[in-house]
Amino acid sequence: MKFMDYFTEAEVTRIHEASLDILQNTGLSVRNEKAREIFKKAGCSVDETTQLVKIPAKLVEDCRQSYVPEYTFTAQDPKYDIVLPDNRPVVITGSSAPNIIDPKTGEDRRATSSDIANIANLINELDGFDVFSISTLAQDAPKGQISVSRFYPALKNCKKPVRSNTPTIKDLEDVLELGALIAGGKEAYKERPFINHHYCPVVSPLTMDVDSTDAVIYLTEKGLPVYGTIVPNAGMTSPMTMTGTLVLGNAEFLALSTLIQLIRPGAPMIYAVLSTVADLRTGNYAPGAVETGMLQMAHSQMARFYGVPSGGYIGLTNSQINDAQCGYETGINTTGALLAGSDMFNMGGLLGSLMAFDYSKAVIDNEIALMLKRMKRGMEFSEENLCLDLIHEVGPGGTYLDLKHTQKNMRKMAFYPKVATREMRKKWEASRSTAEERAFEQVNKIFENSVQKTFPAEIDEKIRNNFPGLVKGDMVW
Structure with a gap:
């Protein structure tokens, strides 16, 4: 499949050189002490007073030599393992929304661990989704169990790869302990690490934070799967030009990838982004804007230059409901990204700029995902x-x-949709159903045929003994 390019080879090289210039001459603020020490030992200029790190272009180029072209999402069930870019487009749910659209009342409310269990079950049954990035937070999490109260119901109810993040190293250690208990031991888990970790350690412009960077270092040292997303916002945290935002975001990717490769040469990475352009009429965040898709397309061209998989949060919407805006924002941006060579799409289920999960939206996005997979398959010439x-x-x-x-x-x-209708008007008028209504019918059918999922009793007992008071992690529909 040929890809759509915005830039010539010479322009790509110039963007790369400009990014190297930023890292070497402007530098970035590295607030994590461990990261500063790693950069310092590698020959970077490090000012401990200002925490400014300047990375020589030669060091970046040396670290590029250990980039690898693949990244694997491992699942509890090996049949669901996914490899980038071989299995592109890899479709992932949007993640970490605080709220959910209640399936019974239609009202926006705080999400709970039972909601996570429900969503995990839904994603497990929708063929368009490849990875479950835990879609919401869990308001009912006991104190000290914020993260395990998310990962436990997710892993219990979804056997596809599960992905999310943790706020602290203590939380991360708890989640890894949960993984080891499920796998039957630390060594067994390390052989198949089915929890996939993701962070945003670089805060635009050009700042590495403390906690997320700590997690990336910790996981990279242990040889466990982790990657980061770069998130410049043009007009606020990056220049108000597309190429300026691309150059800045590309420099941030190179800084993070250099850190990762210094820790463990050959560590798999994804060039993942959520580059946006601020709506300066209001200052509102605009992940559903067409410029988000265009920037993803440009970043993916740079990823192909570096020989690493690409993708990110693409196909999001600013709409608060399942309306035309919701559909065209998701559809236009994911189609553009696919044609430009993006491999990974965090696109499923979220409304309102990543603030709320909606079941119908997830099913509609599943249909869009299946269309993208059909488009990628192309026309078989013979x-x-x-x-x-x-x-x-x-x-x-x-x-x-x-x-x-x-x-x-x-x-x-041919791809035959379940949500989209192709009926003539007279037949459609008998029900006058909307896409949202038809999508929710699918949701109900899935749950009518779902059985409560459990871990083996011995494993579950160990988990609950290790985390007293842990949420039940069961579906409640």
Whole structure:
């Protein structure tokens, strides 16, 4: 598949050089002491008073030599393992929304661990999604169990790869302990680390934070899966030009990737972004804007230059409901990103600029995901598929409807949606159902046929003994 490019080879090289210039001459503020020490030992200029680190271009180029072209999302069930870029487009839910649209009342409310269990079950059953990035927070988490109260119901109810983050190293250690208990031991877990970690350690412009950077260092040292997302916002935390934002974000990616490769050469990475342009009429965040898609497309071209997988939070919406805005923001940006070579799409289920999960939106996004996968599969060119003999046989004015050839190819050639309607108006008027209503019918069908999921009793007992008072982690529908 050929990809759409915004830049010539010479322009890509210039963007790379400009990013190196930023790292070497402007530098970045590195607030994490461990990270400063790693950079210092590698020959970077480090000012401990200002915490400013300047990274020589040669060091970045040396670290580029250990980049690897693949990243694997490991699952509890090996049949769900996903490899970037081989399995592109890899579709992931949006994550960490504080709220949920209540499926019974339609009202916006704080999400709980039971909601996470429900969503995990839903994503496990929707073929368009490859990875469950835990969609919400858990308001009912006991004190000291914020993260395990999210990962436990997620891992209990979804056997696809599960991904999220943790606010502290203590939380991270708890989550890794949970993984080891489920796997049957620390060594077994390390062989198949089915918890996938993601952070935003670089705060634009050009600042590495303390806690997220700590987590990236910790996981990289242990050889466990982790990657970061770069999030410049043009007009606020990056220049108010597309290329200026691209150059700044690219420099931030290179800074983070240099840190990772200094810790463990050959550590897998994803060039992941959520680059946006602020709506300066109001100052509102605009992840659903077309410029988000354009920036993702440009970052993905840079990722191909570096030979690493790419993607990020693409296909989000600013809409608060499942309306036309919601559909076209998700559809336009994900299509552009796919055609530009993005591999990973965090796009599923969230409304209102990542603030609330909605079940119907998740099912609609599942259908969009399946369309993207069909688009990526493309048109299979072969002499057989030219169908010349068949066209000669049927001739002018004939029909292909009753042919065995049509029956043989109809299912694998065409994508048949479950949410979108193709009925004529008179038949549709009998129900006058909306896409949102049809999507929620699918949600209900999935839960009507779902059984409560559990871990083996021995494992669950160990988990609950290790984390007294832990949430139940069960679906409540």
